[in-house]
Amino acid sequence: MNAPNAERLGDKPLEEATRVPAETAIREVAAHGMGDRWIVIVDEMNKPLAAVRSEALPENPEGRPISSILADLPPMILAPADSRVDELLPLAAELTPGSVVIVEDDDNLRIWSDPHLDPLRGSDAHLPGPYPRVPLLLKVCRYGGVFRHCGHPQRFVVKPQPMPDCPDPKNLGPHPFRW
Numbered sequence: 001m002n003a004p005n006a007e008r009l010g011d012k013p014l015e016e017a018t019r020v021p022a023e024t025a026i027r028e029v030a031a032h033g034m035g036d037r038w039i040v041i042v043d044e045m046n047k048p049l050a051a052v053r054s055e056a057l058p059e060n061p062e063g064r065p066i067s068s069i070l071a072d073l074p075p076m077i078l079a080p081a082d083s084r085v086d087e088l089l090p091l092a093a094e095l096t097p098g099s100v101v102i103v104e105d106d107d108n109l110r111i112w113s114d115p116h117l118d119p120l121r122g123s124d125a126h127l128p129g130p131y132p133r134v135p136l137l138l139k140v141c142r143y144g145g146v147f148r149h150c151g152h153p154q155r156f157v158v159k160p161q162p163m164p165d166c167p168d169p170k171n172l173g174p175h176p177f178r179w
């Protein structure tokens, strides 16, 4: 087991992020012309669903909302700024290339991303809980075919067993949440 890492998330090298509601048109986000920056897609409650760099947005989005790219994004972690790095370790195994940690500090959102995520990579530590502040894993449902994915976003404290039923917002047919 690795040495405990009690560093505060808020003290890590973080980048500022801009909140964008999920129903916002992609071309509207791109039209702001603020250069490359972190975008956090938020739901109707203003809570984060995923983060993406503005330069990674589709170039020809037509009228699509930014929620349409959720199915293409890797899992993310959402955690308060006063969490310890250690507290994220139980979720670290779910991180894939492009995953980031969205750090929440009151209303301010910042991004902890590669290459600074090394303390989390390759760790499979299972720490005793419970913790007062629980980091959440942000996942989208992978159910669907090559051209159409469900993409329903959900937040998890742990990987559920068995998977819950997906709300199936695109009416693809009843299915369990596809991890």
Ligand SMILES: [Zn+2]
Binding pocket: 141, 142, 143, 150, 151, 152, 166, 167, 168, 175, 176, 177, 178
């Ligand atoms: Zn689904």
